Amino acid sequence: MKILLLTAMLLQNTLFASFSANIIDAVSLKPIKDVTISDSVLSVKSDINGSFTINSLEKPLHVKACGYRPYKITQESSDKVLKLEPLVVKALYLSFWHTNNQSPKLRDILKIIDETDINTVVVDVKNEYGHTSFKTSFEQANSYGADKSIINRNIEEFMSIMRAKNIYTIARIVTFKDELQAINNVDYAIKNRDGTIWRNHDNMAWVDPFDVRAHNYAISVAQEAAKVGFDEINFDYIRFPAKDGLLYSKESTQESRIKAISDFLNLAQERLRKYGVFISADTYGNICWTKDDNNIGQTVSSMAPHVDYLAPMLYPSGFASGSFSFKSPSNHPHTVIYRSIKNIEDRIDTKRVRPWLQYFKDYAHEKRHYREFEIKEQIRATQDINTNGWMMWSPSSRYNIEYFIKDKSL
Structure with a gap:
């Protein structure tokens, strides 16, 4: 019974793996709001402080903000502050x-x-x-x-x-x-x-x-x-x-x-x-x-x-x-x-x-x-x-x- 309960808890944690970070401008170092963070089915937005949490098992995660280069969160990523590079095309x-x-x-x-x-x-x-x-x-x-x-x-x-x-x-x-x-x-x-x-x-x-x-x-x-x-x-x-x-x-x-x-x-x-x-x-x-x-x-x-x-x-x-x-x-x-x-x-x-x-x-x-x-x-x-x-x-x-x-x- 204990083994089944432990397995269920591990499965639940796996299904709802989350990733949190703050997003800032690489030049000004100011937070960026309304940045889109996505996996293949889900998208979330950063708040006014540049903060976000996404529940996803997928990697990479993609980060998009107009006026910036695209950013990718990979399996190896551990940074909790993501710096986006401004881009005027x-x-x-x-x-x-x-x-x-x-x-x-x-x-x-x-x-x-x-x-x-x-x-x-x-x-x-x-x-x-x-x-x-x-x-x-x-x-x-x-x-x-x-x-x-x-x-x-x-x-x-x-x-x-x-x-x-x-x-x-x-x-x-x-x-x-x-x-x-x-x-x-x-x-x-x-x-x-x-x-x-x-x-x-x-x-x-x-x-x-x-x-x-x-x-x-x-x-x-x-x-x-x-x-x-x-x-x-x-x-x-x-x-x-x-x-x-x-x-x-x-x-x-x-x-x-x-x-x-x-x-x-x-x-x-x-x-x-x-x-x-x-x-x-x-x-x-x-x-x-x-x-x-x-x-x-x-x-x-x-x-x-x-x-x-x-x-x-x-x-x-x-x-x-x-x-x-x-x-x-x-x-x-x-x-x-x-x-x-x-x-x-x-x-x-x-x-x-x-x-x-x-x-x-x-x-x-x-x-x-x-x-x-x-x-x-x-x-x-x-x-x-x-x-x-x-x-x-x-x-x-x-x-x-x-x-x-x-x-x-x-």
Whole structure:
């Protein structure tokens, strides 16, 4: 009887193993509240003193706080004071076709990181066509040919290079725009009124954002990125097409579209929790100025609760003539960025906003080249409004190191 009682007591203690600690800023040494500590199924928050207790048998535990690098509590961890390293992201985009470890574009970006304050790389993991940049274990995607254009044949080496240089890594996942997935799953591809597969202006098919199978597919690819060690998952094209008259599995209303995007993000949070990755979502820039969903399912208020970071594409060339009272918004890069983010600070803390910035020629107004002045003005705006940094979009992944040398006057 005593043996049974002792066994029961040991089992109870094992089932409810707890871990407690305090979390502080590694620089200021001040406590950090509302930090998320998670295992694969459970999340708790630190209190105003940075203290938390989590009942979990699992290790590692993951620690996430916006504005800080991710932190991992391992089996060997015994510290009762956890110091999180502050991080303001300064990111350059590395396109799908340049993710090879021997790529000259990657080499150029690493040189910029070595010699400037740039600290982050955004890497295409799944592109618009549906190809993955490295071989994943997601057999459904591979059966469609997603692995036929593998660019990086040694993702472990790539991640090792990133870790050695303390580079924060963001995996870009193109979500509902996916030719391969759509043509192999015609039943949930977006269709024209006549029942044929709809394609957008660049002849790409999309999958239905209402369909949970499309949700699971994109998140499965995201899990592959998390498994190899990316710090953050960035969902792009996480929206409905900006096109009327299309057929979906449900009636397309503002309420239903917003719910579909929210449901996707909730599922992503649930399935990615055990990896400790941050989640960001790209949006149209004009959601900073509208309260409706622009017929695509995106609003600041509806998306903010479900992501760590919101990433509006605030390209000055993307705003129509007359916006901000300017004939050519592209001539006013600081104003476009600053005022857009200022306009949403009542709906999301600006420290959880990280905009995409323009590193390409103006295509809409005066065909202005975006060079050092325009690049630095955009960056200055993010500093003035106190965002979690920025991500620079160059379709060619070509960057001038001179543009990122720190201006001592800022």
